């Protein structure tokens with residue numbers, strides 16, 4: 001039998017007395033800063049009245065959707081989806097901002113990248129979300145982006161034929177600073193909450209999504225320019241206008 005790494009990580013994870021935090025190492029930044037020379041694109045505030053479904057209907061209608069209409073999504077809709085998945089709920093204390101999703105110890109190791117194909121007002125390309133600023137920072141504009149995203153998802157073509165594909169990475173030290181050795185469990189649990197909010201927010205605004213864990217780690221990390229160790233892709237979710 002292989003070693004039960006998930007179960008064994010628990011006692012290690014929560015031995016906080018052995019953490020960098022308990023040794024007085026300063027807390028890592030709550031989000032990756034915008035790279036020098038890249039000007040963030042401010043997103044509109046998520047409109048209050050965008051959702052058309054009550055929560056019970058959104059939960060009942062939720063399903064994994066793998067084909068979409070060719071209609072673009074608006075910047076307001078994208079803003080709502082980013083707000084639902086990583087938006088800030090409470091910034092009273094700038095060192096401890098709370099978001100619309102839970103995270104063990106409020107560490108929020110997740111970073112959100114977007115492969116934008118069909119979003120009104122945004123050029124095709126890769127972007128990263130800055131939750132504390134509710135802004136997007138351009139990352140790169142690779143040629144053949146549709147193909148590259150599909151290839152990174154092991155040939156799952158719908159990943160490259162969506163309006164926008166969410167690609168979540170984790171900066172694992174943000175969690176390990178408090179919970180050393182925790183990554184195997186906490187990082188995966190955290191991003192599950194993020195993706196579920198994406199499913200429900202999509203459902204509420206006539207969009208659809210499908211979680212993707214079957215991706216090629218090397219290709220996905222390379223697409224975003226990640227080192228694959230300190231930061232690596234953990235989950236992917238294409239989004240488009242729902243067909244029904």
Ligand SMILES: Cc1cc2nc3c(=O)[nH]c(=O)nc-3n(C[C@H](O)[C@H](O)[C@H](O)COP(=O)(O)O)c2cc1C
Pocket residue numbers: 062063064065066156210211212213214215
């Ligand atoms: C962790 C996780 C990984 C998944 N990975 C994929 C995937 O790589 N490709 C895919 O088409 N669906 C994927 N799915 C979607 C599941 O196939 C789907 O949730 C399941 O068939 C149940 O359907 P439903 O979401 O419509 O209820 C994934 C779902 C989860 C929760």
